Amino acid sequence: MVRDQPPFSPDELLKALYETLPDPVLIGDRNRTIVAANAAAVTAFGYSEDVLLGMNAEQIYASPETLRDVGDAFYPLDAGAMRLHRQVDFRRRDGSVFPAKLTLNRIFGSDGKPVGVVALIRDLTDIMAAQVEQQQAEKTLKLALAAISEGFVIFDAEDRLFLCNDAYRDMYKLSAPVLQIGRSFESIVRYGLERGQYPDAGETPEEQEAWLNARLEKCRKPSGPIVQRVSGDRWIQIDEQVTPENFRVGLRTDISAVSRIKSEAERLGLILESVAQEVYVVSIENGHFISCNKSARENLQYSNEEMRGLTPADVNADLSEDQFAERVAPLVSGACKLLFFDSEHRRKDGSTYACRMRLERLDDVPEPVIMAFAEDISERLEFERVLERKQHEFETLVRNLPDFITRSKPDTTLTYVNENYARFIGMSAQELVGQQFLRFPPMEIRSSIRAHLQALSPEQPIRTMEQLMISHTGERRWYLWSNLMIFKGGVPEELVSVGRDVTESRMAREQIAAQSRELAMRNDALEQFGGIVAHDLKAPLRHIRVFADMIAEDVNAGKTDDLADFSGHISDRAEALERMITSLFTYSQLAYQSIKPVKFILSKAIAEAWENLGVDVIEAGARLTFSGDAEVCADPDLLTQMFQNLFANSLKYTDCATRPEVQVGVAVADADVMVTVEDNGIGIAAAHADNIFGVFQRLHRDESQYPGAGIGLALCRSIAESHRGTIVLDHSCHTGARFIIRLPVE
DSSP states (O other): OOOOOOSSOHHHHHHHHHHHOSSOEEEEETTOBEEEEOHHHHHHHOOOHHHHTTOBGGGTBSOHHHHHHHHHHHOSTTTSOSEEEEEEEEEOTTSOEEEEEEEEEEEEOTTSSEEEEEEEEEEOHHHHHHHHHHHHHHHHHHHHHHTOOSEEEEEOTTSBEEEEOHHHHHHTGGGGGGOOTTOBHHHHHHHHHHTTSOGGGOSSHHHHHHHHHHHHHHHHSOOSOEEEEETTTEEEEEEEEEOTTOOEEEEEEETTTTOOOOOOOOOOOOOOOOOOEEEEEEETTTOOEEEEOHHHHHHHTOOHHHHHTOOHHHHBSSSOHHHHHHHHHHHHHTSOSEEEEEEEEEOTTSOEEEEEEEEEEEOSSSSOEEEEEEEEOHHHHHHHHHHHHHHHHHHHHHHHOOSEEEEEOTTOBEEEEOHHHHHHHTSOHHHHTTSBGGGSSOGGGHHHHHHHHHTOOSSSOEEEEEEEEEOTTSOEEEEEEEEEEEEETTEEEEEEEEEEEOHHHHHHHHHHHHHHHHHHHHHHHHHHHHHIIIIITHHHHHHHHHHHHHHHHHHHHTOOTTHHHHHHHHHHHHHHHHHHHHHHHHHHHHHTSOOOOEEEEHHHHHHHHHHHTHHHHHHHTOEEEEEOOOEEEEOHHHHHHHHHHHHHHHHHSSOTTSOOEEEEEEEEOSSEEEEEEEEOSSOOOGGGTTGGGSTTOOSOOOTTTSOOOSOHHHHHHHHHHHTTOEEEEOTTOOSSOEEEEEEEOO
16 A cells, blocks of 8 residues: 655655744755745844854854864765764854753765755753752752761661761771772771771770670761760761751761861752754644654654654553543644643653653644654653752751751851741741841941951851840850851951851850859868968967966865866856857858849848848948849859948947948940949058958957958959959058949840
């Protein structure tokens, strides 16, 4: 049976294909002179058809080198390649350059000799842009991971090494030769175990095998931080988590030196390859393929004759015949001229691939046909899936990190924040983008942050600083920020910052410092106690022994006249010794007890101290005047005791003819609160300014006139110093005594 000939000539079909192709097509003679160009070529190069025809091909190449390389491979036509595929750069009329995939084929004359060349040009601008976008995403990920100040590692769902940074490799130096992507966690640990990486794993093979099994079990089922000793005296804290994808994400912190760790993640990337385009001509009358180009035949694995016996529905894998007919019905009926949709093609062997279809109805031919262009997007979709998976892995990584991560412009305008940072500030990540992060720290430290950032340079692009931050709920936390400024040509371009919560470690340091101060004060107290026992407490005992010896001598001699007088002296000295011991016990209880600081108004402690001396105040007719006030963070009971001791001295050390007057003034400075307590008493000579604060130091030996044990001012100094403050006697005061107390604001 002879198949009916198509109702149009091959020339008409060729012209229709040529003019309808969306990609530029150029036809040149043996001398590379352009003799024909389709509409897409006119649009792509920006020349009019009249100008384009007659041009030499060298005028559209971006460089002479490109022209020479193509010429060497394809020319002369009689001896060159039959077909050429190559990526080259072309130049438009306006001078702009665009990358393209060039396909060259010979054109043969009736005598079978090559007479010219046809060039199919595929613009790769969009594909190259996608590659640049992917590279930028990779760069962003690398920068984010480089700013992480911890050892970092990821093992995949099958416990194979997926990613680790240099800090991780540095921590496990003996295992470094096997820290390779794809190596199992067990093989890496076993390698280090055999080389002494883990000193606590035991000495015998049985002990080491048991240690290895226990470590593998903890890795598979992490339940909390692990502290591990590696290579001698280096200690590592291990924090591991399992992601929803069953990846093992691990952080390693060097807790032996509390040092920041530079990390570098493995470069993630994928290169999107170009996709060949398929061209089909379909009969509207019977729905069969009339013809298709070589890319279509090769992709579908059919010959040209086999294709003519098929319809588009036969090669469509995701739609039934009726569904496909409904999809293209508007085009067949002439209701529309163009149709776009994504589809799947089925090859002869049954395999499928995704396509992006462009169908156009052609009516200017003897028989209306549909010209179909199919772009194989399998690799693009796979690329998008991989990119989406990598993006998801990156977001999962960022979400699993407890740190704050931000990116910003050099002027601190945020361009990215992670969810942890956004939750702390109390705003969404979208709301924070575009705002300057300098508005969030406390006002008093903003200038120091600005100076810290300005100090970043190409020579020292990364620095760390501890910074106080206040959450949207008012919680005060300390963060160690690692700031990395990215420079381009010496000019700052972007700031990547990672913040780690160090509140607990800072509090621990402050607690250790406070304990050290308290220990030093207690050592001073022990020294004073030693001096007191060695000197002050011995004096009454010496008197008691002397009078006891005198009584013994008189009794032996039979004398009794002075016994009553001697026993009275012994009783007085014993009573004095008892008072000294009681005072010493009181001092030891109050002077160095642990303070319980709270915030309160200072005037409250001053008023309470004055009220505690109510009886003495009334008897002496004393008066208190007060100016200024401040809020302090201190132990209210101890400060009340301090002011009560000062007021008691002011009431005691005055002559009978003068009514005691006490003046208290409070002033607030930048770093402390200054309190002055001044009276109109007998005063204290400047020579005794330091002695008066010692235990049992009295300037007046006559206790009948000025009674007391001599611990009041010593207790005042101890209370002030326990609050990281001071108390001194003002030498410039010549009428009465004036004491100056300084207490820290916080």
